[in-house]
Amino acid sequence: MLRFPFWVGLLLSALSASPARAAEDVFEFFREEAKVYTASRRPESAWRAPVAVDVVTAEEIRAYGYSSLADVLRFRAGLDVYDARSADGSRAIVSARGFTRDFVAEMQVLVDGRSVYSPFLGGVYWASLPVQIQDIERVEIVRGPNAALYGSNAALGVINIITRKPGQAAAGAVSARGGNRSVSTAEAAEAGGRALGLRVSHAFETAPGNPVPDGTADANDFLHSNKLNLRVRSNPDGATELEFLGGGSWQTLGVPGYALDTRASHTHDFQQLRAARELDSAGSVEAVISRSEFRLGEDRFLSRPVDLRAYQYDAEALHRLEWADGRANSVAGASWRLSGVYSDQLFTGRPAQQNRVVRGFTHQSLEVTDRLTAAAGFSLEDSRVGDLQPAWQAAALFSPREDRTFRLSYARAPTMPPLFNKYGDFLLGATRFVGNEDLPPQQLSSWEAGWTCRALDGALKSDVTLYYMEIKDRIFSYIQSAGPPRVTAYDNRNRAAARGVELSEEYAFSSGRAVFANYTFEKIQDDKGPTDTFATDLRRGTPTHKLNVGGRALLARGVAGAVLLGYKDAYDANSSNRGTRRPIPRSFRLDARASWTPRPGWELFVAGMDLLQPYRVESADGTASPRRFEGGVSARFGP
Amino acid sequence: MRRSLFPLALLLAAAAGAARPGGGSPAPVALLSSESAHYRQALEGFMEAWGSTVTVVAADARPPVEAWAFLAVGGKAAARRWPRDSVVVACLAPSVESVEGDAVTRVSLLPDPAVLVSRMRALLPRLRVLRVFWSSESSREDAEALEAAGQRQGVVVLSERVDPPSRLPERLRAIDGKDDALWLMPDPALVTAENFAIVREYAAARGIPFLGPTEGLAERGATATISATFRDMGRAAALSLRARLDGGAEPEIVRAARVTVTVNAAAARAVGLGPAFPSADKVLP
Known part of the structure; x- marks a missing residue:
């Protein structure tokens, strides 16, 4: 028989009688687990999702004062986020698990x-x-493949930005920030x-942009942006729920690294109709149709x-x-997509290119026992660029007790x-x-093991994921002929x-x-x-170790x-798109924010970003991000 | 102690057996969502009021084929499909929104709204504006009943749906602080440890009484709770089932008759109440 010293027994009994444990019963009955939609395309507990899931809430976005989508994602586990300007005006790189390029x-x-x-690049x-920061309700980040549910290209991960729905009463908000x-x-x-309900929002931003890496000159990196959403x-x-979502963004921007006055314009607009209905038989149906358009113009x-x-x-x-009395969940769906691009310069001789995609998918999960859940998904997609492509995933989740789950997945x-x-054909200099019309799709396989738990009455959330991924037939570029002109083509051996x-x-x-x-x-x-002619050496393209810590507090x-x-x-x-590479030394980044709420709904704040150094270089785009200071005010009216 | 009663109840129930349909006194079968202490309290209350033990099976097990009168305890049990022509009373199932025709009577977690408002006014004589938060569609009916009861007793009930529940901090920040008390509906989507802590701190910082819908929350720092016990809800289920089996027409929603007011004296004093609480049934130091 095991014997414990007296003090161990005393400690155990003290812990078992602590207020947190006593109160656990109160919430056990009411406990409604935090819902995560993205992982299985149905609401479910984050700790029982068959993939690694992270969630950024609106509360965190406000508390940390994030001002861009890149900021929202920058300090999350497993993500690689850089301020980086591509040759066609993209201003950030966001990837998961290290495969960083201008376009992931x-x-x-x-x-x-x-x-x-964007299917063309x-x-x-x-x-x-x-999409505006003020409209975001939550951002769900799935690390790892989820193509069985979201279709091709959901290989390294899925980022689902969920915006807020109109409330049930009249309300408004205005904010201004400058630095x-x-x-x-x-x-x-x-x-x-x-x-x-109806919600309308608008956001405007103007920024002089970043300087060149030594900070001595302007890098022609300005941005003027307007966004409108309804x-x-x-x-x-x-x-039943019926929704219409529409909006657009209109931007003019400088493109650094080329002629000093190179300008570009980006115009996005979209319309979306969504209908959803809860069924009596513990199910629901949803139908969505949408249209979107993107126009890019660059003068040089x-x-x-x-x-x-x-x-x-x-x-x-x-x-x-x-x-099966709630022990089994099924999701099944079908989708159709027509995407295309028209450009006389990028697709010389054949300026109109299209891709039509038809897809069917299903995802099933079953509680085999109270502690063991099995989940599997399968998708079959037929498209012009990839022909018939299957995608699948399977996971076993073992929960030795509530709020603790061990996950194995493939x-x-x-x-x-x-x-x-x-299909591109572009003469650049x-x-x-x-x-290469014969390029087949890349295939990514991933094996993962994860442990997720909530402890201390839900106050402590803990998540560990180990993974091994393999991409076969990854696309790279190579010099087909020395020219002139030099011909660069794509292959994937x-x-x-x-x-x-x-x-x-x-x-x-x-x-x-x-x-x-x-x-x-x-x-x-x-x-x-490094033999890739676009200079992408993936082996060193990501920091081996990354650490983020943060905290927020409401004070007196x-x-x-x-x-x-x-x-x-x-x-x-x-920068695959510029054909450049730059070694970046190890670095720290410190952001801080202080705010004061003089009355409910009002806030005054000051913030500093990148406080530890005057300039940060984190990409090969020929710019540096300077230390930033800003302040602002916001006011909310109504409930 | 309660845990040890459960196997005994099972044993007694097995010995008692169940009457067949058409028999003189149909014995109900109880389906429990789990062995949680809360469900067992409701079951004990049910058996007390019923006057005998009953057959108990797990929510996902197949009940005896001859059974046609059921008590469903918990959402998992209440949401299952029932045999045709059966009589069902469900309790402790706040998330079960729809009832299948007239087959299921639901015992609400919310006590009689009129009694609830009346007990609130006794505890808080200056109560004029009550802010009520809820989230699930299944709570809408109770929220509207509370609004109506408040209106009849001169209390403005500002009922606010928080959907999704993660928006609670934002909603709290947006309110103007003119409320005399805050009330969380017994809504499973909303009553979490985290949300509870948020409202408790918000209320304490502004000196507003925070009233909770279940007794255990007073121990955690709510100013007071006004609630029916799970045992009483089980009793209400037994009375309702008895009435239906006797041929009476029961409403779709029934409520426990007894309401208990529990005051957390320290939390109450912190928001300016007390020192005595004559309207309380129980005062925690």
Whole structure:
């Protein structure tokens, strides 16, 4: 028989009688687990999701004062986020698990379920997405493949940006912020009742942009941006929801690294209709149709003007069903997409290119026992650029007790070649880029093990993920002929592999007081390495070690503060789109914010970003991000 | 102690057996969502009021084929499909929103709204504006009943849906601080440890009484709780089932008859109440 010293027994009994344990019973009955939609396309507990999931809430966005989507994602585990300007005006790189390039073709990004991934270059124009920070309700980040549910290109991960729905009463908000690097304003108004609601929001920003890396001159990196969004919600009865979402963004920007006065314009607009209905039989149906358009114009892409128009039409229907007394959940759906691009310069001779995609998918989860859940998903997609492509994933989740889950999963996801890599023909200076019509899709396989738990009455959230991923037939560029002009083409006889660890801890002391820490280890092997003519050496393209810590606190008399500290190992910044590479030394980043709420709904704040150094260089774009200071005021009216 | 009663109840129930349909005195079968202490309290209350033990099965088990009168305890049990022509009373199932025709009677977690408002006024004589938060669609009916009860007793009930529940801090920040008290509906989507702490701190910082919907919350620092016990809800379920089996027409929603007011004296004094609490049934130091 085991014998414990007296003091051990005393300690155990003291712990078991602590208020937190006594109170656990009170909430056990009411406990409604935090819902995460993205992982299985149905609400479920974050700790029982079959993939690694992270959530950024609106509360965190406000408390830390994030002013861009890149900021929202910058300090999260497993993500690689850099301020980086591509040759066509993209202003950020966001990737997961280390595959950083100007356009990360393996990441799927959604705004309210609508894909904003650009099929012609394969990536996302983060800064010009028609979504405003003030509208964001939450951002759900799935690390790892989820193509069985979200289709091709959801290989490294899925980022789902969910915006807020109109409230049930008249309300409004205005804010203004300004500092040494930018000035911005935002306004929003909403009105409605139980049956109908409407929200309109607008945001404006103007920024002189970044200087060159030594800080001595302006890098022609300015940005003028306007965004407008509209959302109308109708609940004709308790079970049906109809929504219209529309919006646009209009931007003019400087493109650094080329002629000093190179300018570009980005215009996005979209319309989306969504209908959802809860069914009596513990299920629901949802149908979404959307249209979006992106126009890019650049007056001097090296020496010549470039313009393009890209468009996308989507339709999707989805059915969710809970059965077997709630022990089984099914999601099944079908989607259709038509995306295309028109550009005389990028697709010389064949300026109109299209891709039509038809897809069916299903995801099932079953509680085999009270402690064991099995989940599996499968998708079959037929498209012009990839022909018939399957994707699948499977996971086993073992919960030794509530709020603690051990996860083992495997997934396989295809990534379709961007239209430019397949059909492009672009003469840029003395180099001609030629697509390869025989390029098959990349195939990514991922094995993961994860441990997720909530402890201390839900105050402590803990998540560990270990993964090994392999990309076969990764697309790279090579010199087909020395020229002149030199011809650069694309091929994919290549293999890259990544392994890593993601560790995340978050502790909430109480309302508005929380600290977090996350650590990421990433290591990549790439068969092709630096022979890629676009200079992308993936092996050193990501910091091996990254650490982020942060905290926020509501103090006395309406004063609040937040601090973020990040560390990145040294790495080589790649710009595939510029063909440049730059070694970046290890660095720390410190952001801090203090605010005062003199009365409910009002806030005055001051903030500083990158406080530890006058300039930060984190990409190969020929710019540096300077230390920033800013202050501002915001006011909310109504409930 | 309660845990040890459960197998005994099962044993007794098995021995008692169940009457067949059409028999003189149909014995109900109780389905429990889990072995949680809360469900067992409701079951004990039910058996007390019923006057005998009953057959107890797990929510996902198959009940005896001859059974046609059921007590469903918890949402998992209440949401299952029921045999045709069966009589069902569900309690402790706040998230079960729809009832299947007239087959299921639901015992609400919310006590009689009129009694609730009346007990609030006795505890807080200056109560004029009550802010009520709720989230799930299944709570809408109770929220509207509370609004109506407040109106009849001269209390303005500002009922506010917080959907999703993560917006609670934002909603709290937006309110103008003119409320005389805050009330969280017994809504499973809303009553979490985190949300509870948020409201408790908000209320304490502004000196506003925070009233909770279940007794245990007073121990955690709510100013007071006004609630029916789970045992009483079980009793209400037994009375309702008996009435239905006797041919009476029961409403779709029934409520426990007894309401208990529990005051956390320290928390109450912190918001300017007391020192005595004559209207309280129980005062925690």
